[in-house]
Amino acid sequence: MALLQLSEPGESTAPHQHRLAVGIDLGTTNSLVATVRHSIPECLPDEAGRRLLPSVVRYLKGGLTVVGVDALAAESTDPRNTIASVKRLMGRGPADTDPGMRARYDLTDAAGMVRINTVAGPRSPVEISSEILKVLRARAEETLGGDLVGAVITVPAYFDDAQRQATKDAARLAGLNVLRLLNEPTAAAIAYGLDEAAEGIYAVFDLGGGTFDFSVLRLSRGVFEVMATSGDSALGGDDFDEVLAQWLHKQAAGADLDCGANRALLSEARRVKEALTTEASVIARVPQLGGGVRTVDVTVETFQSLTRTLVERCLQPVKKALRDAALKVADIQAVVLVGGATRMPHVRAAVKAYFGREPFIDIDPDKVVAIGAAVQANVLAGNRRADEDWLLLDVIPLSLGLETMGGLVEKIVPRNATIPVAKAQEFTTFKDGQTAMSIHVVQGERELVSDCRSLARFELRDIPPMVAGAARIRVTFQIDADGLLSVSAREQGTGVESTVTVKPSYGLSDDEVANMLKAGFEHATDDMKARALREQKVDAERLIEATRQALAEDADLLSLAEAQRIDAAIAALATAREGTEHLVIKASIEALSAATADFAARRMDKAIRTALTGSRVDSL
Amino acid sequence: MQDYFSLFQLPEKFALQTASLESAYRGVQAQVHPDRFAHRSEAERRVAMQWATHANEAYRALRNPVERARYLLKRRGVEIDAERNTAMSHAFLMQQMAWREAVEESAGKADLLSRLEQDLQRDEGVMLDDLQHALDDSNDLAGSAELVRRLMFMEKLRSEIDDALALLDN
Numbered sequence: 001m002a003l004l005q006l007s008e009p010g011e012s013t014a015p016h017q018h019r020l021a022v023g024i025d026l027g028t029t030n031s032l033v034a035t036v037r038h039s040i041p042e043c044l045p046d047e048a049g050r051r052l053l054p055s056v057v058r059y060l061k062g063g064l065t066v067v068g069v070d071a072l073a074a075e076s077t078d079p080r081n082t083i084a085s086v087k088r089l090m091g092r093g094p095a096d097t098d099p100g101m102r103a104r105y106d107l108t109d110a111a112g113m114v115r116i117n118t119v120a121g122p123r124s125p126v127e128i129s130s131e132i133l134k135v136l137r138a139r140a141e142e143t144l145g146g147d148l149v150g151a152v153i154t155v156p157a158y159f160d161d162a163q164r165q166a167t168k169d170a171a172r173l174a175g176l177n178v179l180r181l182l183n184e185p186t187a188a189a190i191a192y193g194l195d196e197a198a199e200g201i202y203a204v205f206d207l208g209g210g211t212f213d214f215s216v217l218r219l220s221r222g223v224f225e226v227m228a229t230s231g232d233s234a235l236g237g238d239d240f241d242e243v244l245a246q247w248l249h250k251q252a253a254g255a256d257l258d259c260g261a262n263r264a265l266l267s268e269a270r271r272v273k274e275a276l277t278t279e280a281s282v283i284a285r286v287p288q289l290g291g292g293v294r295t296v297d298v299t300v301e302t303f304q305s306l307t308r309t310l311v312e313r314c315l316q317p318v319k320k321a322l323r324d325a326a327l328k329v330a331d332i333q334a335v336v337l338v339g340g341a342t343r344m345p346h347v348r349a350a351v352k353a354y355f356g357r358e359p360f361i362d363i364d365p366d367k368v369v370a371i372g373a374a375v376q377a378n379v380l381a382g383n384r385r386a387d388e389d390w391l392l393l394d395v396i397p398l399s400l401g402l403e404t405m406g407g408l409v410e411k412i413v414p415r416n417a418t419i420p421v422a423k424a425q426e427f428t429t430f431k432d433g434q435t436a437m438s439i440h441v442v443q444g445e446r447e448l449v450s451d452c453r454s455l456a457r458f459e460l461r462d463i464p465p466m467v468a469g470a471a472r473i474r475v476t477f478q479i480d481a482d483g484l485l486s487v488s489a490r491e492q493g494t495g496v497e498s499t500v501t502v503k504p505s506y507g508l509s510d511d512e513v514a515n516m517l518k519a520g521f522e523h524a525t526d527d528m529k530a531r532a533l534r535e536q537k538v539d540a541e542r543l544i545e546a547t548r549q550a551l552a553e554d555a556d557l558l559s560l561a562e563a564q565r566i567d568a569a570i571a572a573l574a575t576a577r578e579g580t581e582h583l584v585i586k587a588s589i590e591a592l593s594a595a596t597a598d599f600a601a602r603r604m605d606k607a608i609r610t611a612l613t614g615s616r617v618d619s620l
Numbered sequence: 621m622q623d624y625f626s627l628f629q630l631p632e633k634f635a636l637q638t639a640s641l642e643s644a645y646r647g648v649q650a651q652v653h654p655d656r657f658a659h660r661s662e663a664e665r666r667v668a669m670q671w672a673t674h675a676n677e678a679y680r681a682l683r684n685p686v687e688r689a690r691y692l693l694k695r696r697g698v699e700i701d702a703e704r705n706t707a708m709s710h711a712f713l714m715q716q717m718a719w720r721e722a723v724e725e726s727a728g729k730a731d732l733l734s735r736l737e738q739d740l741q742r743d744e745g746v747m748l749d750d751l752q753h754a755l756d757d758s759n760d761l762a763g764s765a766e767l768v769r770r771l772m773f774m775e776k777l778r779s780e781i782d783d784a785l786a787l788l789d790n
Contacts, residue, residue: 019659149659179658223646319789323782380658391650417680420654420673480669481654593661600663608671611651612627 019149021179021381022140023187023373026129026153026167028087028236029209029340031055032367033136034374035144039385041191041374043367044143052366053139055209057131058082059118067135076264076287080106081118085238088210089114089125090170091162096453098234100242104259112509113166126170127516133174147535150179152377154369156211157183158231158317158397160443161455161485168482169513179380181482184208185215186226186394187372188338191363193219200333201227203321205351205359206369207314208339210236214317216325216332222390228416229397230321232313237273237341240307244298245269247306252286252294261287276300277343304346311350318354324416335359340366393418396483400455403440407449412477415445422478426492429473433465439475441485458487460498473498529582536585540577543589544570547596550603557602569595621670624678624691634692634755636682645679685748686771689755689764698761700768712770719777723784730788737781744774 022044025032030052034043043051050069058071059081066074074082083105088098094109101107106117115122133153140148153176155167164181171178185204192198198219206213213231217224245265249257257265264287275282280300285293322329335351337359342348351359363371379388395416401409402425412423427437437460444452463471472492479485489498547570555563569592576588625632628644650656652671657664681687690700708716719740726732751767754760 180655221646223649320786323786323789376655380655382659389650391646391653392655393649393653418676420669421676422673478669478673481672593663596661597663600661601667604657604660604664604667608652608667612648 019381019383020140020144020146021150021152021374021377021383022136022148023152023182023370023375023377024133024136024154024171024176025184025187025370025373026087026132026155026170027055027209027369028085028211028238029055030366031132031136032370033140034367034370035140036374036378036383037144041371041378043370044139046139053132053135054084055087055132056082056084057086057128059120059123061119063120065120065131067131075267076260079104079259079263081120082263083116083118083123083128085210086116086125086128088234088238089116090129091160091164091166092125100238104263126166126513127173129167129170130173133171133176137174137176147531148176149381150177150377152180152182152187152373152380153178154182154184154187154373156206156208156231156233157185157213157215157229158211158233159483160233160398160453161483162453163233164483168484172513173516178482179377181484182373182376183213183215183226183229183394183397183483184211184369185213185229185338186217186224186392187370187376188336188363188368189215189217189219189224189372190375190390190392191368191372192336192360193217193224198334201327201331203318203332203335203355204338205314205318205335205342206231206338207341207347208236209341210234210238212236212314212317214314214321216321216327223393224390225393226395226416226418227327228321228325229395230317230324231397232317235310235313237270237339239310240273240341240344241266241269243306243310244273244303247302248272248284248286248296248298251296252288254286254294255289257287257289261289272298273303273344276303277345300345307346311347314347315350315354329355336368337361338365338368394481394483395419396421396479398443398453399445400477400479400485401442401444401452403442403449409442409444409447409449409452413479417479419483420478420480422476424474424476427460427473427475428469429463429466429471430468432468434468434471435463435465436461437463437473439487441477441487455485458489458500460489460500462496462498464491464494464496466493533580533582533585536582536589537577540573540585540589543592544573544577547592550596550599554599554603554606557606558599562599566592566595566599621674623695624682627675627678628682630682632692632695634685634689634752636688638683641679641682645675648675685751686768686775689751689768689771692755693761693764693768696759696761698765700765700772708766708769716773723777723781727784728788730785733781733785733788737778737785740774740778740781744771744778747771747774 022033022035032043032051032053034041045051053068054072056068056071058066058074058078060066071082075084088101092113094114097107097114108115108117108122113124115124137148151171153167153171155164168178168181185206188204188206189202200219202217202219204215211233212235213229215229216227218227248269249265268284268286272282272284282298284296284298286296287293332355335355337351342365348359395418396413397415399411399415400413401411404410412425413421439458439460441455441458442449442452443455446452460473463473473489474492475487475489477485477487487500489500491498547566573588573592576585627648628641630640630644649672652668652675654665654668654672657668681691693700722736726736747767747770751764754764754767
């Protein structure tokens with residue numbers, strides 16, 4: 001054991017102050033967790049030394065779960081309870097469920113999102129994803145020897161609001177504090193850009209297991225600015241497996257397969273696909289109904305011609321993003337390949353042919369996203385080094401619109417707008433005394449509501465009753481730095497704040513997530529309960545300390561009554577902290593946070609104004 | 621929130637160096653972006669988000685010359701109501717019709733559409749020079765407003781041509 005822990009040069013925080021944070025790549029096929037230790041980002045292995053965790057969850061009778069390699073091994077023996085590629089169902093409603101997934105599992109169309117029926121009962125894609133995240137969280141906490149302050153979770157850049165929200169909910173269920181949802185190609189760009197101190201315009205071609213993203217970024221003096229992003233959230237390596245599996249089945253001329261044999265066929269197709277990366281031909285062992293196999297010889301040429309249309313499909317989003325960014329192929333300085341599916345030689349060849357240059361593959365395409373996420377998580381957790389000065393400016397992938405008369409869409413925020421972004425729009429009532437109205441928000445580029453994806457219906461209530469057309473309700477649509485939408489409304493004449501309730505078209509409601517969290521806690525072991533108590537006590541301590549310091553610095557920003565309210569809330573939390581009920585402490589933390597919210601906002605505003613004035617003095 | 625020009629500490633003029641706007645924008649985002657405050661309380665993060673949103677909006681508006689002119693005019697009390705106020709000169713209306721016809725005739729022909737787009741761009745360049753003179757030198761508000769309306773028409777037409785070219789690309 002080292003008695004002396006030496007701090008890295010330039011590292012501002014002493015080792016004991018280093019806040020543990022991780023980046024998680026929650027992939028369709030594999031997931032990874034990475035962190036920055038001693039200034040170096042690295043993917044964390046499990047006890048057997050494996051870094052990739054297969055994104056497969058198996059449910060056992062009684063509710064126990066197996067995740068990863070062991071689950072994958074049961075794919076063909078217990079196919080209905082062994083869920084792979086669940087990312088394809090995240091934030092998806094009954095109408096847009098992937099047909100392959102529908103064939104493979106026993107799905108129920110529930111309100112909002114489909115459920116998969118397993119031996120342990122119906123499970124939402126959010127719950128299944130949270131099982132993967134829980135394993136990665138445990139791996140990180142065991143390896144790093146402490147509780148995580150937070151995680152950056154990556155999502156395909158082309159994920160819409162519902163898919164992002166579902167990912168965030170899954171992280172919450174896994175007990176992770178989400179510091180940021182980060183777009184996968186952007187994460188890769190961070191990993192490359194910081195590594196090479198690059199400048200110029202870069203393209204990231206990210207073909208994963210189930211999703212395809214293409215992003216164009218400008219790197220300049222430490223700023224990563226996404227210029228345009230595009231993609232296909234239902235195109236990935238899985239689709240290559242599927243095409244090959246169908247062809248193999250036809251070649252072997254067998255009878256229709258049952259569920260288990262089908263899964264065995266798919267995994268054989270994946271093996272053959274991967275082997276064809278280096279071999280000119282591979283003997284496939286095609287499973288037959290009722291056992292046995294037939295062999296089929298697959299050449300690289302056959303595989304490539306079978307999947308040529310899939311490769312061509314990747315080029316459409318590439319052209320679209322370049323057009324959106326008003327760039328030509330020649331403007332791109334380098335192309336980075338990300339995602340396991342970019343190992344296929346014909347994918348690489350297509351990228352090379354289109355851009356007329358050899359793509360970058362210096363960082364392992366399986367790991368690069370998790371590495372970039374870890375670097376971002378480290379900075380967001382507050383471990384920024386003094387010399388580490390970079391900033392990320394990302395965009396929304398799809399336009400945001402409102403339903404207007406006749407089922408048409410009025411675009412309010414265009415795709416590729418830099419986030420955070422807001423748009424205010426004024427509405428009026430059309431009936432005398434009308435106190436409520438509904439606003440339908442959609443995402444997509446098409447003109448008809450029916451061709452776009454429904455995000456949510458927002459019900460505005462408590463509009464002051466007036467004659468028709470007199471009310472002027474200003475509705476603000478805010479997209480935050482995670483790419484998530486929130487809506488607020490205010491009547492302009494009276495200043496009355498309307499209540500906005502969201503009915504998400506897809507996904508889980510807040511109540512559902514809260515119930516799942518509660519149910520999870522009821523089944524928790526004493527260990528976990530003790531840990532929750534410990535966490536709340538630490539949080540309480542931290543909040544009291546921070547509040548006292550803020551009061552010492554900026555008491556002049558508060559009225560006497562406000563100061564008294566805050567003092568009372570501090571006293572209440574100090575008392576609750578001595579108890580053993582974690583929920584009581586949690587409630588008192590929330591009460592103090594609420595009492596200090598305005599104060600914190602004012603302090604922040606003051607700090608920003610001072611900082612902006614300071615930069616003016618610097619520049620003179 | 622501050623007006624766009626003060627936020628970026630730039631003179632309130634139409635003439636603008638893209639490089640100084642970019643560097644000012646990056647400087648402001650470096651101070652206010654929510655990523656700088658991810659470990660802080662929700663109330664603080666919300667304030668950061670509002671400032672970053674404001675900076676993005678300001679940057680978007682000032683970067684585009686037509687938007688920038690509209691913003692300057694609004695600050696001088698002139699609202700461009702493009703939908704209702706279509707009082708454009710007879711000559712420009714004739715020109716509009718000619719362009720529309722040209723776009724229709726070029727439908728499906730990428731080379732013709734591209735050439736048309738270049739012609740439009742060249743004409744827009746001349747109009748932008750006039751606009752700069754009208755706003756910065758002579759403070760001709762009515763003249764500026766007319767130029768802005770014309771340029772808005774040109775932008776719309778050019779985006780239609782872009783869409784047509786995009787369709788041909790696929």
